[in-house]
Amino acid sequence: MQFALALPRFFLSPSSSFFASSASSSISLFRRPFSAKCATSPAAMAYEHELSIATKAVSLACRLCQKVQKGLLAAETQEKSDKSPVTVADYGSQALISWALNEELPQGTFSLVAEEDSEELKQDQGASMLDRITQLVNETLALEKRIDAPFLSKEQVLLAIDRGRSEGGSVGRHWVLDPIDGTRGFVRGDQYAVALGLLDQGEVVVGVLGCPNLPTNLIGPEALVSPTESSIGCLFAARKGAGTTVKSIDGSIQPQKISVRNLEDPSLANFCESYESAHSMQNVTAEIAKILGVVSPPLRIDSQAKYGAMARGDAAIYLRFPHPGYREKIWDHAAGCIIIKEAGGLVLDAAGNPLDFSKGRYLDIASGIISTNPQLMPALLAAVQAALQKEHHHGERVHL
Ligand SMILES: Nc1ncnc2c1ncn2[C@@H]1O[C@H](COP(=O)(O)O)[C@@H](OP(=O)(O)O)[C@H]1O
Numbered sequence: 537m538q539f540a541l542a543l544p545r546f547f548l549s550p551s552s553s554f555f556a557s558s559a560s561s562s563i564s565l566f567r568r569p570f571s572a573k574c575a576t577s578p579a580a581m582a583y584e585h586e587l588s589i590a591t592k593a594v595s596l597a598c599r600l601c602q603k604v605q606k607g608l609l610a611a612e613t614q615e616k617s618d619k620s621p622v623t624v625a626d627y628g629s630q631a632l633i634s635w636a637l638n639e640e641l642p643q644g645t646f647s648l649v650a651e652e653d654s655e656e657l658k659q660d661q662g663a664s665m666l667d668r669i670t671q672l673v674n675e676t677l678a679l680e681k682r683i684d685a686p687f688l689s690k691e692q693v694l695l696a697i698d699r700g701r702s703e704g705g706s707v708g709r710h711w712v713l714d715p716i717d718g719t720r721g722f723v724r725g726d727q728y729a730v731a732l733g734l735l736d737q738g739e740v741v742v743g744v745l746g747c748p749n750l751p752t753n754l755i756g757p758e759a760l761v762s763p764t765e766s767s768i769g770c771l772f773a774a775r776k777g778a779g780t781t782v783k784s785i786d787g788s789i790q791p792q793k794i795s796v797r798n799l800e801d802p803s804l805a806n807f808c809e810s811y812e813s814a815h816s817m818q819n820v821t822a823e824i825a826k827i828l829g830v831v832s833p834p835l836r837i838d839s840q841a842k843y844g845a846m847a848r849g850d851a852a853i854y855l856r857f858p859h860p861g862y863r864e865k866i867w868d869h870a871a872g873c874i875i876i877k878e879a880g881g882l883v884l885d886a887a888g889n890p891l892d893f894s895k896g897r898y899l900d901i902a903s904g905i906i907s908t909n910p911q912l913m914p915a916l917l918a919a920v921q922a923a924l925q926k927e928h929h930h931g932e933r934v935h936l
């Protein structure tokens with residue numbers, strides 16, 4: 537019988553689970569999932585193992601990113617062909633998460649849709665960057681304090697990064713990774729997120745957002761001023777049907793259930809949007825806010841940290857209206873989308889359709905992504921249509 541081929545490696549040999557030996561409390565979690573996955577498991581158990589390994593992989597990557605952000609040197613940042621920045625931390629985070637998930641999942645089953653690839657690193661000018669990434673990955677793995685901490689070669693690092701080339705789609709399971717979302721914020725010393733999701737048959741069923749610079753206290757207009765109690769670094773986690781939780785990355789705050797703001801009067805709402813004005817048309821978002829009667833100033837933060845912040849009530853509305861021609865990628869929204877949905881919110885395109893993650897690496901939407909609670913959504917959709925009509929009349933190439 538060829539049974540063993542289908543078994544996860546950690547199941548065949550307990551010591552081969554990377555995470556299991558680093559935290560004794562996790563051992564039982566890592567041995568349970570195989571039976572949970574193969575038996576007809578109750579809905580409450582679905583994706584529990586996947587959420588657990590995703591949380592651990594994202595925590596590991598956050599550690600690497602925090603270390604790099606503290607001492608980022610110019611030599612550690614590159615410009616991609618589309619002029620966007622990429623750093624040693626983007627590559628290191630992708631390598632770590634890809635490697636860790638592949639270790640934990642049944643052999644041959646791991647499919648990853650991720651933002652980065654190793655093309656630039658394989659060029660002559662990428663050699664020193666690859667050395668640094670390999671060093672960072674191994675230093676981070678060693679911090680897990682395993683006696684037999686693995687050591688990855690440069691080739692293994694490149695291989696792990698390039699596992700992210702999957703096209704995703706509507707069949708089977710695909711992990712979706714943005715190793716650093718908001719690289720511009722990361723380089724600026726601001727907000728960024730490590731964003732990992734899991735698609736099953738085209739639907740996002742698990743999402744984890746590590747936001748190492750997000751205060752654990754609320755940051756919206758109703759934030760209580762209690763600076764002594766706030767720590768920095770939040771990890772949001774959601775799985776289908778089980779709600780959304782947030783905990784602190786440093787372990788000082790245990791996971792707590794969170795929900796979006798339960799607000800019905802749009803004039804009392806506030807909204808969040810990109811920090812980078814090039815990523816979203818701020819004249820359109822200002823017009824939408826005006827139509828709704830929103831008076832609070834926008835909360836502008838980089839990355840999917842916006843989705844996390846909204847899921848715990850920092851903002852009641854999320855608005856994103858890229859300039860015409862921009863194509864949204866699934867890794868920029870997959871984790872954030874389930875974190876909002878499981879916190880009771882809705883994420884739609886500007887026409888009111890749910891986001892479809894089953895079409896490959898891109899989201900196939902005409903214009904804009906919006907999010908709020910179900911009570912406010914009808915008024916928001918009406919305001920969006922009115923604002924887009926107005927833009928259209930002013931001659932901007934806005935798709936309606
Ligand atoms: N012109 C543009 N319009 C909209 N989004 C853009 C953009 N250029 C880059 N982005 C995306 O915006 C993401 C950051 O999100 P936000 O605007 O919410 O901070 C970037 O993720 P990366 O930083 O992972 O490349 C990138 O995918």
Ligand SMILES: [Mg+2]
Nearest residue numbers: 620621651719
């Ligand atoms: Mg990028």
Ligand SMILES: [Mg+2]
Nearest residue numbers: 714717718868
């Ligand atoms: Mg991104």
Ligand SMILES: [Mg+2]
Nearest residue numbers: 651714716717
């Ligand atoms: Mg990125």
